[in-house]
Amino acid sequence: MHRLEEIWITLSVGLLLVFMLIIGYQTFALGMGPPSHKETIDPQEVDETEPFDDPGVKETGDNEYEIVMTMQAFQFTPGDIEIPAGAEVTFTLATKDVTHGFQVAGTNINAMVMPGHVQKITHTFDEPGEFLILCNEYCGIGHQMMSTTITVT
Amino acid sequence: MFNVRKLAWVGFAFMLTGTALVAVMIILNEASVLYTFYPPLAAHPFFYVGLVLLVLGIWACCFGVFINYSHWRKAHRGQPTPLLAFFAMGVFVLWFFASIGITIEVLTLIPWSMGLVETTNVMVGRTLFWWFGHSLVNIWYLVAASVWYVVVPKLIGGRHFNEKLIKLVVILLVILNIPGGFHHQIVDPGISLSIKYLHVFMSLAIAVPSLMTAFAMFAVFERAGRRLGGKGLLGWLKKLPWGDVRFLAPMIAMIAFIPGGAGGIVNTSNQLNQVIHNTLWVVGHFHVTVGMSVVMTFFGICYWLVPYLAKRRLTAKMNRLGVIQTIIWTVGMVLMAGSQHAAGLLGDPRRTSFTTYGDHSTALSWIPYEYVMGMGAVLLLIGVLIQVYAVFHMMFFAPKGETEFPVAEAEDGAAPAPMWTERWGLWIVLLLMVVAMAYVVPIMDFILNAPPGSPPIKTW
Ligand code: HEM
Ligand SMILES: [Cu+2]
Ligand SMILES: [Cu+2]
Numbered sequence: 001m002h003r004l005e006e007i008w009i010t011l012s013v014g015l016l017l018v019f020m021l022i023i024g025y026q027t028f029a030l031g032m033g034p035p036s037h038k039e040t041i042d043p044q045e046v047d048e049t050e051p052f053d054d055p056g057v058k059e060t061g062d063n064e065y066e067i068v069m070t071m072q073a074f075q076f077t078p079g080d081i082e083i084p085a086g087a088e089v090t091f092t093l094a095t096k097d098v099t100h101g102f103q104v105a106g107t108n109i110n111a112m113v114m115p116g117h118v119q120k121i122t123h124t125f126d127e128p129g130e131f132l133i134l135c136n137e138y139c140g141i142g143h144q145m146m147s148t149t150i151t152v153t
Numbered sequence: 154m155f156n157v158r159k160l161a162w163v164g165f166a167f168m169l170t171g172t173a174l175v176a177v178m179i180i181l182n183e184a185s186v187l188y189t190f191y192p193p194l195a196a197h198p199f200f201y202v203g204l205v206l207l208v209l210g211i212w213a214c215c216f217g218v219f220i221n222y223s224h225w226r227k228a229h230r231g232q233p234t235p236l237l238a239f240f241a242m243g244v245f246v247l248w249f250f251a252s253i254g255i256t257i258e259v260l261t262l263i264p265w266s267m268g269l270v271e272t273t274n275v276m277v278g279r280t281l282f283w284w285f286g287h288s289l290v291n292i293w294y295l296v297a298a299s300v301w302y303v304v305v306p307k308l309i310g311g312r313h314f315n316e317k318l319i320k321l322v323v324i325l326l327v328i329l330n331i332p333g334g335f336h337h338q339i340v341d342p343g344i345s346l347s348i349k350y351l352h353v354f355m356s357l358a359i360a361v362p363s364l365m366t367a368f369a370m371f372a373v374f375e376r377a378g379r380r381l382g383g384k385g386l387l388g389w390l391k392k393l394p395w396g397d398v399r400f401l402a403p404m405i406a407m408i409a410f411i412p413g414g415a416g417g418i419v420n421t422s423n424q425l426n427q428v429i430h431n432t433l434w435v436v437g438h439f440h441v442t443v444g445m446s447v448v449m450t451f452f453g454i455c456y457w458l459v460p461y462l463a464k465r466r467l468t469a470k471m472n473r474l475g476v477i478q479t480i481i482w483t484v485g486m487v488l489m490a491g492s493q494h495a496a497g498l499l500g501d502p503r504r505t506s507f508t509t510y511g512d513h514s515t516a517l518s519w520i521p522y523e524y525v526m527g528m529g530a531v532l533l534l535i536g537v538l539i540q541v542y543a544v545f546h547m548m549f550f551a552p553k554g555e556t557e558f559p560v561a562e563a564e565d566g567a568a569p570a571p572m573w574t575e576r577w578g579l580w581i582v583l584l585l586m587v588v589a590m591a592y593v594v595p596i597m598d599f600i601l602n603a604p605p606g607s608p609p610i611k612t613w
Contacts, residue, residue: 016361101502110430112430116607117343
């Protein structure tokens, strides 16, 4: 093999290893891993199963909230949420029918919500404003209407 | 070789019938499940039956290629296979093993959609889909790369790169590919962070052969350009036949793979995936990778393959039309993909028909980008019409004549690839080992710790 080829391959592999290190550091040291909650639920009994039998905003600590939310074609329950600025919010999500995507535009909140699996994602809302919550996985005829808001005051 | 030819036609017939059945079910609004058909969205059983026929057709073609390959090897003992045949072998080995995942999924969905089985495991279905779905895009890519490596050097009056490296790239792409499927499930529940991290590694590993490709191609161009008298650091660039559509289209396609591959690396990096997943960014990514790198290469092929097959010639006029078509397509794709990347970063979701979410200010801020997308789409429509016209013209109306099938030769005195590169049995064993490493733990986990399954649901 040519000298230049060797340099190129070494650089390529080296670069990818650096990527791996950064991603690993972010995931395991900084706790920035992608939403990967492992907990199952009967997809046909979501309304009867804790905590989804009582969806809503729960204060869990000092400016810490858990929002228990169910998703179904084509709505979020609860909708039009309000929380104070600086709140650390954990969304606990389950779907009652098909696969949905949970996204809050303008933040890094983005998670698949699949039938039979409880999904969790945490975010601190520092900036006040009205954020758009939307479904980003095609879920049927009304998918483009599936949205609500979270207002940070 | 009569039987192989027949097999290919049988495969074609199966694929055509399968596609027709699937299309009819979609048009009848019985299968509005999109191409990922994630359960529990449930289509009409015939939709899945059509998919089975499609896969059977693919398998017929796979076996045709395998049989041809072994005939050739028997008749040419001790000789390395020609490069294009080697690529074909790689593509169809990947096709075969990629389609196993989706076949299992579809076979379980048929009785479920008919109501014979009550529920299905949605995580297993989604994982088996991406086992196939990811490999599929690399099958297209490998076909395009075969043209870059073997045809383009001939068109510029050069020689192909070192045969051993080319074959190594094919082997690596085939062995390492399938686990890439998991990078489509980075924000899924039910998969642990350590498994997801393992898959960052497995996906990034696929980037290595692509980076080798980038090196090889530019080396080939530089050599050819210098041989034609190009001077200085970049003077050789000017010597390349930019006015020849057969070169121009695949060349722009190759250049597009630089942002395309870089975008792929962004997508596969866990934290960044969370920013762009299921937004228009992803749509921008595949307009660059599929729409430019792959499709433009295929467009370029048309300008010699169609006249070659039809025993006609590429005229100067048709070449000029091809160059114009290539430029229209490039500008269209740049507008389209550029605005999609930008809108995606702002949160605009994919696979969503036009909406302002009740005039929410965030959604309204996406609209200017959507205008640019529309402009790109108009250009692409014009481009595609020209392309279809060009293909018909070259097939039926261009002047009769001989057209060569351009295949580059090795550099003088270059060593042929070593014979160990032909050990497909070994490559398949390695492929299966890599697949086992990637899939056994997660799939067992999905099955052993499965929640109650989901019944079929129709939400359209
Ligand atoms: C010619 C090469 C490529 C083609 C044809 C291609 C094609 C595609 C397509 C069609 C999708 C959309 C799939 C969907 O419907 O969700 C996609 C998504 C994706 N691609 Fe590529 N791609 C290529 C290269 C790469 C590379 C090199 C990487 C990474 C190393 C990559 C990583 C990804 C990821 C992670 C996604 C999923 C993003 C998401 O939905 O979250 N791609 N690609
Ligand atoms: Cu939706
Ligand atoms: Cu992929």
